[in-house]
Amino acid sequence: MKYRFVAGLSAMVIVAAACGGGDSESSGGAAECEVGETDGDLAFYNWTDYMAPELLEQFEEEYGVKVEYTQYDSNEQMLAQVDAGGAIYDLVVPSDYMLDTMIQEELVMPLNFDAIPNAKNIASEWQSPPFDPENKYHVAYQWGTTGIGISIDALEAMGNPEPTWGFIFDPELSSQIPGGVSMLDDSNEAFAAALKYLGYSIDEVMTSGNEEAIREAGELLKQTTPNLVKFDSVTFGDDLVNGEVGAAHGWSGGFALSFLEADAYDRDVYVIPKEGGVRWVDTMAIPANAAHPCTAHTMINFLTDAENGGALTNYIYYASPNEAATPFILPEILEDPGIYPPPEVMAQLEFVPQAGELQLLMQDLFSEAKG
Amino acid sequence: MTSLDHAAAHSQARKGRLLATPAGLYIVLFFIVPLLIILAYSFATRTATGRTELSGWNLESYDKLFTGLVMRTVWRSFWMAAVTTVMCLIVAYPFAYYLATRAAKVRNVLLVLVMIPFWTNGLIRIFAIRFMLGSDGPISQASESLGFGEFRILFTPTAVVLGMLYSFLTFMILPLYVAIERMDWKLVEAARDLYADGFTAFRKVTLPLTKSGIIAGSILVFVPSFGSYVVPEILGGAKTLLLGSYIARQFGQARNFPFGAALSVVLIVAMLIAVVINQRTEASEL
Missing domain, CATH: 3.40.190.10 (Periplasmic binding protein-like II)
Known part of the structure; x- marks a missing residue:
């Protein structure tokens, strides 16, 4: 009797697990969002030490939503979380090759660039990279x-x-x-x-x-x-x-x-x-199963703003792909060869x-x- | 038994079952079900991209258990856990003895002192130890001012053992204290009356009588040390990969859920066997 119960339970678990694994949502079309639209609090999953906290506060104040900010320290860790679907994230920051993997596995959704007018601020050299040649799934974050x-x-x-x-x-x-x-x-x-x-x-x-x-x-x-x-x-x-x-x-x-x-x-x-x-280059992308894709679009647009892009770089000291942000970036960062290497090193x-x-x-x- | 007695016993049993229901539900939901999920995953398939597919059940992950890397990691985890357990015992026994032989008032104060570290988050305490053992920490500075030069323990196996000793010491002290405290001291007196010296009395009377505490404490220290994750991650270095970190990595960086699950299953089974053997031998001795 007892054994039958355990066997039944394990069968149940296997079925439940199989269902859970099977229904990763296939990516449909781009989300229908307006500029500045929010559809709930934002679950933002980003690398450790990779954000200026005051930008998050500013976003919360401006749009009246909360940002649940969590951090990871490797692309694979983030992928495992998003893939397992245990926690639903609205915005993630995969690196170049990892975005490629996530596009192939249909784990990220195509972006609606009508809701991200600031995307034009990204320098042309960072548009249409090999990992997302049609520039459909990401906006460059920092490099x-x-x-x-x-x-x-x-x-x-x-x-x-x-x-x-x-x-x-x-x-x-x-x-x-x-x-x-x-x-x-x-x-x-x-x-x-x-x-x-x-x-x-x-x-x-x-x-x-x-x-x-x-x-x-x-x-x-x-x-x-x-x-x-x-x-x-x-x-x-x-x-x-x-x-x-x-x-x-x-x-x-x-x-x-x-x-x-x-x-x-x-x-x-x-x-x-x-x-x-x-x-x-790290990129901002929205998981296919995001619960609040419009808030995520709004956050991408917010972070790609010229002044905010400058504030981000001034805090985390990585180079910005955001061309419009250049005037807002501290000269000591722009002149640091460790951050912006000279052309012969870049080559x-x-x-x-x-x-x-x-x-x-x-x-x-x-x-x-x-x- | 009269029918009235019978009914009373019956209702007593029912009450017992009712009282156990919340704990039972909790154990099924948060212990047995997760374990079964782990078991199911250990037979699952890992695709070419590292995704786990719950189909095509196979034993591949169990095959991979018998590689040199796994064996080395298990062995390293085993002896580090063993060293931690022995060191905990050496530190905890005299202290528990001292504790158990004090007046009730002093004893209560000391017990509170044992508990106080638990009021601070364990992670923060381990980071404090990281600072202590670092090349800028007080130990290194003392060694430098004595002319022995910089002295870094951080990122070595010693650091991991010290961290685990610190983290799990209480689990050794408390069972030892209970065992020593409830021991019948008249037996020690009797041994002394029969001309046993202090050491002989301890060896022949106190130690055997407190054996249950030693075993309980050792299990409580050994089991978490063997699967320890946080301490080796923070205090360990490139040469101290332990089983806990290795398993955690399968679910993160390495993206090999089936293999991580298989490792966990084997670890649980090994621990269960050890505990059961221990209980059997103990029961047969009584």
């Missing part, structure tokens, strides 16, 4: 680069060499860095860095499905793990300025913010390795494309490398 933050002491200890990914991957160099090295806890970024160090073009490897190169990079990561202090995508900048690590793989703005807060510009520096680095940077079949392999090899 930046991935490189290495390093203490000036560590650079001197190594005899001031030209910046290289070898700071992480070459044991002879990394062992000279007092405090050790940390690496981003992010499979795409880790592989991009390893591939660059090995001399590959990231784009070529990913688009041609070069599994061998990925395995070679995975092996390099595995050999490097014992020499690392830790994997971290959240406190990499703070750990560097606090001296917990001597060098850290990380994102441009994260370092800039930590340097600024700790007044560490004379102790630490952000460099882009000579082998070339990674450039990326060496690559986007990490959606890796298709290789994506899972990279995730699995990265898990293995970290074990």
Whole structure:
């Protein structure tokens, strides 16, 4: 009797779970929203330390809705949440390659650009990118680069060499860095860095499905793990300025913010390795199952406003794709080569494309490398 | 038994069932159902994009359990949990003994002191420890001023064990305290009367009589240490991947729900077996 009850229950659960998994809403047409229309409170899911709090307050005041703001520290974590449908978000901020995945899996809805007149503020170089060629699903949020933050002491200890990914991957160099090295806890970024160090073009490897190169990079990561202090995508900048690590793989703005807060510009520096680095752009997109798509459109329009775009960059220290915002951005940010790299450095940077079949392999090899 | 007695017993039983209903519902809804969901997911399929499909049931995730990586992680988690348990025991036993032998007034004050850390959020306490163990923290500074140079424990296995010791110590103190407190002290006196020295009396009388407390405390410390997630995430480094973090990662970054579920199922089953064996041996000893 008891056993039959448990068996029945488990059957029920399996059915319920199957139903839950099956009904991910297919993306229909763009939402019918007017400019400035709101249809309820906004569930906003964004990266950690990636928003000026006063902008959220201002939005709440202006439109009379609440913003439930939650944060994630990797694209995959956000994807798992949106995909599982456990929590319904109205607005998310996937990076380039992740937006590609979400479009393919029909997890984001096409935007109604009539409700986002400020989208014209985005500079033309950020319109129609390879991950969303028709520019249907996103508005660019912020962009930046991935490189290495390093203490000036560590650079001197190594005899001031030209910046290289070898700071992480070459044991002879990394062992000279007092405090050790940390690496981003992010499979795409880790592989991009390893591939660059090995001399590959990231784009070529990913688009041609070069599994061998990925395995070679995975092996390099595995050999490097014992020499690392830790994997971290959240406190990499703070750990560097606090001296917990001597060098850290990380994102441009994260370092800039930590340097600024700790007044560490004379102790630490952000460099882009000579082998070339990674450039990326994060995008605002609306999940297909969003409950309040009109409020989300209004928020996108609000954040893409010239003045608000400037306030955003002035707070988080990442570069803005918003051309109209330039006059509102602090000159010290516009002149910082760590945030807006000079053209010759820009030319060496690559986007990490959606890796298709290789994506899972990279995730699995990265898990293995970290074990 | 008269029919009246029978009816009384019956109504007593019914009342008992009624009283247990809320707890029973709670356990079914928030414990058994989630466990069954985990079980179902562990047989599910992971698609080429990392999505989980609840169809094509298979044992692939269980196949992957026997790789070197999983074994190393399990072993590392096991010995770190074991070290934490032993250290908790070494720290907690003398303290519990001291506690149990004080006058009621002092004892109550000390018990409150044991509880006070729980008034602060555990995460915040772990971040405080992170600061303590860091290269700018007081331990490192003391070592520097004594001329031993910078001394960083943070991001090492030692830091993780210290963090777990701190987090779970109370779970060891309380059962030990209860066991020592309710022990019959006349037996210790009798041992001393029979010319046992202090150590022998402790070894032959006190220790066996408080064994139940030692076992209960050890289980309460070992189980959460073995699956610990927060402490190794915050205090650990690149070389301290533990089972809890590894499982959590399957549901986040690695996007492998079936594998994460299979790991959880095996962990639960292993713990259950250990607890059942322990109860059996204990029962047979009585």
